Amino acid sequence: MQTSVFEDQGALARELARRITDAIRQSPAIVLGLPTGRTPIKLYDELARQTAGRASWARVRTFNLDEFVGIPASHPSSYRQFMEQHLFRHVDAAPEHLNFLDGTAPDLEAECRRYEAAIDAAGGIDLQILGIGTNGHIGFNEPGPELAARTHRVTLTHETRVSNAGLFGGNVEQVPVEALSMGMATILHARRIVLVATGGRKASCVQQTINGPLTTMLPASFLQLHPDAEVMVDREAAARLEGATSR
Ligand code: PGA
Numbered sequence: 001m002q003t004s005v006f007e008d009q010g011a012l013a014r015e016l017a018r019r020i021t022d023a024i025r026q027s028p029a030i031v032l033g034l035p036t037g038r039t040p041i042k043l044y045d046e047l048a049r050q051t052a053g054r055a056s057w058a059r060v061r062t063f064n065l066d067e068f069v070g071i072p073a074s075h076p077s078s079y080r081q082f083m084e085q086h087l088f089r090h091v092d093a094a095p096e097h098l099n100f101l102d103g104t105a106p107d108l109e110a111e112c113r114r115y116e117a118a119i120d121a122a123g124g125i126d127l128q129i130l131g132i133g134t135n136g137h138i139g140f141n142e143p144g145p146e147l148a149a150r151t152h153r154v155t156l157t158h159e160t161r162v163s164n165a166g167l168f169g170g171n172v173e174q175v176p177v178e179a180l181s182m183g184m185a186t187i188l189h190a191r192r193i194v195l196v197a198t199g200g201r202k203a204s205c206v207q208q209t210i211n212g213p214l215t216t217m218l219p220a221s222f223l224q225l226h227p228d229a230e231v232m233v234d235r236e237a238a239a240r241l242e243g244a245t246s247r
Helices: 009-026 040-051 079-086 107-121 160-165 184-188 200-211 219-225
Strands: 002-008 031-034 061-064 067-068 127-130 150-155 178-181 190-196 229-236
Touching: 002 009, 002 067, 009 040, 009 127, 009 190, 009 229, 061 079, 061 107, 061 229, 067 079, 107 150, 107 178, 184 219, 190 200, 190 219, 200 219, 200 229
Parallel strands: 002 229, 031 061, 031 127, 127 190, 190 229
Antiparallel strands: 067 178, 150 178
C-alpha cells in the first residue's frame, strides 16, 4: 500500500483537501465516501476553504460510512449533525445528494439494503476517505472472529464507545450500543481509498494495517487487498513504520 507521511496534521489535511478539490473539479458529480471522528475535522475545514470559489459541491454525491442506532438525524450527537457542522453547512452541497444511514428506521435491515442500493444507483463510490480506530476498525467494522461484507447493524466495542463519548457530553453511557455501518466489501468496492491517521495513539494500528497479516482482528488490514489504497499519516502515527520519511 502506498504510504505518505506528513510533518503534521495540518500538512496532511492541506494535501488531501487539495487532491479532493482537484477531483471535484475534474468530476463534478464525483461520489465521495466520508468518515466522521476527530481525524477528519481539519480535513473538512481545509476542504471548505479550498473548494470555496474553486470547486462546486452542487453535483457532488456523498455517502457517510456509519451512523448510531436510535439517534435521529436532528440529534446534536448524530453523525449527520457532525457533517453539517464541520463540512456541509460551509459548502454549496445539495442536501438531496448527501446520503446517510438512518439509525431510527423502523426496519434496520431494510435500511441497510436501501443504502447499498443507493450506492449502486450512484454508480459506486469513486473516492472513499477513512479514519481508523485504535483497534483497527474502519467504519464500524469492529475486530472479531468474522466481518460483514455489506452494510449492516453492529454492536460497538467498549473502546469505540469511549472514543465517541465526546459527542455525548463525555458520558460513555450515553453512547449508543449499536450502529449501522458500511461493510468491508462496501468499502473495498470503492475505486480509490485513502485512510487517514494522525497522532501517536494510531502508530500501532497503522503499522499493523500496512505490515501485518490480513486478519478480521484488524479490519483495516484488508485494505492491503485493494489496488488503489493509500495511507496518509502524520509523523506521530508513522512512528512504528521503518524508513518512513515525512514530506
Ligand atoms: P478518530 O476516530 O478520528 O476520532 O480517532 C476514528 C475512527 O474511530 O474511525
